[in-house]
Amino acid sequence: MKMKTSLLMGAFSLALFIGGCTATPAAAPVAGPAGPQGATGATGQTGDPGRDADRRREDDQKRAEDDKRTEERNQAEHQRIVDARARDSHDTGCPMGEHVYANAEGRMICVKD
Numbered sequence: 001m002k003m004k005t006s007l008l009m010g011a012f013s014l015a016l017f018i019g020g021c022t023a024t025p026a027a028a029p030v031a032g033p034a035g036p037q038g039a040t041g042a043t044g045q046t047g048d049p050g051r052d053a054d055r056r057r058e059d060d061q062k063r064a065e066d067d068k069r070t071e072e073r074n075q076a077e078h079q080r081i082v083d084a085r086a087r088d089s090h091d092t093g094c095p096m097g098e099h100v101y102a103n104a105e106g107r108m109i110c111v112k113d
Contacts, residue, residue, distance in 0.1 A: 074107050081108045 081100055084093035094100055094110035101111045 074105065078108050
């Protein structure tokens with residue numbers, strides 16, 4: 001009985017396989033004719049190159065001043081800690097239970113032990 005069932009299933013599968021291979025596939029869609037040309041858009045207004053350059057220069061100057069102020073603050077903080085160490089090698093300017101640590105920016109800060 002098992003042999004008959006397997007034989008029938010195999011024959012049925014073979015028939016479906018052969019029938020599927022001989023069927024013609026669906027036709028691919030064909031592109032139609034091109035549509036009409038679209039309208040062109042309006043052009044934008046041109047900027048004033050002098051004003052743009054002035055704004056850029058002002059931004060650069062402001063950034064340079066900010067960098068200079070940050071550097072001066074970092075140097076002052078570092079100098080304060082160096083001076084404190086010079087006064088007393090055990091006194092770093094940090095409260096009890098904290099010690100000096102240089103962070104990634106090079107700024108000296110007090111952190112807990």
